[in-house]
Amino acid sequence: MSDQDDEVLVRQAGRSLLVTIHGAQRALKLYPLENAAVQRAIDDLLAASQTMLQLDGVAEIRLSGDFIFINQTRLRLGLDNFAAFSGFVGLMRGAGIGLLRVEDGVTRREWQAFLSALGALPTAQLPEERFDLLRIRMQQADIVCLEVGTSGETDLDERPADEALERAKRTYAHGVSVARDVVQGVRMGRAPNTRRLKRAVQLIVDQVLENELSITGLTTLRDFDEYTFTHSVNVCIFSVALGRRLGLDRLQLYDLGLAALMHDIGKSRLESAVVNKTTALDDQEWRRMQAHPWYGTLTLFRMREGEELPYRAILAAHEHHMKVDLSGYPRPVRPRRLGFFSRLVAVADGYDAATTRRSYQTTPLEPAEVLKEMWTNPGRGYDPVLVKALINLLGIYPVGTAVILDTFEVAIVAGPGSDAAELHRPVVRLAVDSLGARIAAPGVLVDLSVPEPDGGYPRTIVKVTSPDRYGLIVGDFFV
Numbered sequence: 012m013s014d015q016d017d018e019v020l021v022r023q024a025g026r027s028l029l030v031t032i033h034g035a036q037r038a039l040k041l042y043p044l045e046n047a048a049v050q051r052a053i054d055d056l057l058a059a060s061q062t063m064l065q066l067d068g069v070a071e072i073r074l075s076g077d078f079i080f081i082n083q084t085r086l087r088l089g090l091d092n093f094a095a096f097s098g099f100v101g102l103m104r105g106a107g108i109g110l111l112r113v114e115d116g117v118t119r120r121e122w123q124a125f126l127s128a129l130g131a132l133p134t135a136q137l138p139e140e141r142f143d144l145l146r147i148r149m150q151q152a153d154i155v156c157l158e159v160g161t162s163g164e165t166d167l168d169e170r171p172a173d174e175a176l177e178r179a180k181r182t183y184a185h186g187v188s189v190a191r192d193v194v195q196g197v198r199m200g201r202a203p204n205t206r207r208l209k210r211a212v213q214l215i216v217d218q219v220l221e222n223e224l225s226i227t228g229l230t231t232l233r234d235f236d237e238y239t240f241t242h243s244v245n246v247c248i249f250s251v252a253l254g255r256r257l258g259l260d261r262l263q264l265y266d267l268g269l270a271a272l273m274h275d276i277g278k279s280r281l282e283s284a285v286v287n288k289t290t291a292l293d294d295q296e297w298r299r300m301q302a303h304p305w306y307g308t309l310t311l312f313r314m315r316e317g318e319e320l321p322y323r324a325i326l327a328a329h330e331h332h333m334k335v336d337l338s339g340y341p342r343p344v345r346p347r348r349l350g351f352f353s354r355l356v357a358v359a360d361g362y363d364a365a366t367t368r369r370s371y372q373t374t375p376l377e378p379a380e381v382l383k384e385m386w387t388n389p390g391r392g393y394d395p396v397l398v399k400a401l402i403n404l405l406g407i408y409p410v411g412t413a414v415i416l417d418t419f420e421v422a423i424v425a426g427p428g429s430d431a432a433e434l435h436r437p438v439v440r441l442a443v444d445s446l447g448a449r450i451a452a453p454g455v456l457v458d459l460s461v462p463e464p465d466g467g468y469p470r471t472i473v474k475v476t477s478p479d480r481y482g483l484i485v486g487d488f489f490v
């Protein structure tokens with residue numbers, strides 16, 4: 012087996028180890044030890060640690076800065092495992108642990124005792140004090156195959172080359188987790204936490220201002236299971252990027268980003284059976300769905316900071332489905348002109364919703380087709396000036412579009428080309444070569460707007476295609 016295969020296996024096993032540690036710890040927090048869910052979670056954890064040990068003989072998990080290493084391999088952060096990863100990191104940091112070593116022979120009892128000890132640490136103490144206490148308790152519990160070390164003991168000096176992308180990913184994932192917490196809080200009747208939300212929006216705005224490409228690329232990681240949360244974050248990113256093009260300043264972008272992130276917050280007051288339904292809604296369900304702008308308005312009225320209400324966000328939550336000709340919902344009583352943020356968020360919302368796979372059965376429309384439809388069909392009710400701005404922002408071939416080239420290669424659009432006048436010549440990542448063979452993600456980066464010395468172009472887009480036809484997962488080309 013090659014080193015690379017090995018690394019893939021270690022990464023997979025490492026990931027499941029982290030996910031199962033997190034899962035077992037959460038189950039233990041919620042239920043007593045003898046509960047079936049807890050027992051199952053510990054079974055999974057034991058199985059995952061054994062797989063890891065069979066591979067490498069030992070499993071050493073280290074936290075280094077914001078990265079997690081398992082033995083010598085760095086685990087990559089993905090959306091699917093973000094909750095588990097951040098939960099795991101929080102757990103380790105809270106107890107001052109920088110290193111967890113799992114040795115061959117680890118037993119079910121040891122895992123149980125370790126997780127119970129970890130969960131029972133007094134919260135009032137400093138992480139260092141908790142760490143010392145944990146070590147004592149591990150000794151008392153006779154745990155020999157699990158060992159912990161402090162962060163000081165993990166001095167890995169590896170800095171990844173793709174730091175900008177990593178930062179963008181963290182910002183994105185952080186936004187998703189904040190969005191998730193807000194939705195869950197609102198479901199339980201809590202008002203959204205203004206400070207956390209603002210912080211998440213600030214990070215996104217800063218990222219867009221600093222390196223727009225790396226974060227807009229992440230919107231292609233549309234995760235079906237996390238649709239509600241990734242959708243809000245995507246709408247936030249598109250809105251901010253669009254607002255920036257239209258000349259809004261940083262403070263205005265903060266305001267806009269917040270409005271965009273919260274535009275669908277009203278959905279958290281609907282029954283999840285309606286929100287998560289993957290087939291067409293019946294009449295009654297549709298009526299419920301149409302209530303989300305109102306619920307959003309009401310929810311945001313509870314979100315104050317001092318005396319100040321987020322009134323622009325309230326308006327956007329209320330108006331984002333109204334359509335410019337007011338034929339949408341809710342139906343306004345009097346004629347009105349939709350607010351600027353509402354029109355802008357509506358465009359970002361429409362684009363993201365249409366390009367996202369909403370259920371495992373349906374195929375999403377290709378980004379280029381969506382833009383065309385938004386532009387040419389006035390019935391959609393978007394502000395045409397803003398649709399035009401979106402097209403300028405995303406290009407005719409938005410990031411994530413799969414295209415066929417005149418060389419018979421298939422590529423995924425990665426960003427605008429270096430020649431801004433040539434909208435039809437973006438930067439792409441080659442994904443399938445001219446003989447039909449797959450090129451391993453993230454593919455080979457090519458700028459289609461760079462001509463050859465004789466003035467011709469080595470590659471030109473012939474047409475847009477569906478990534479599904481080639482078995483390509485667009486998100487793979489951006490991680």
Ligand SMILES: [Fe+2]
Pocket residue numbers: 274275303331332
């Ligand atoms: Fe909505």
Ligand SMILES: [Fe+2]
Pocket residue numbers: 242274275360364
């Ligand atoms: Fe939406």
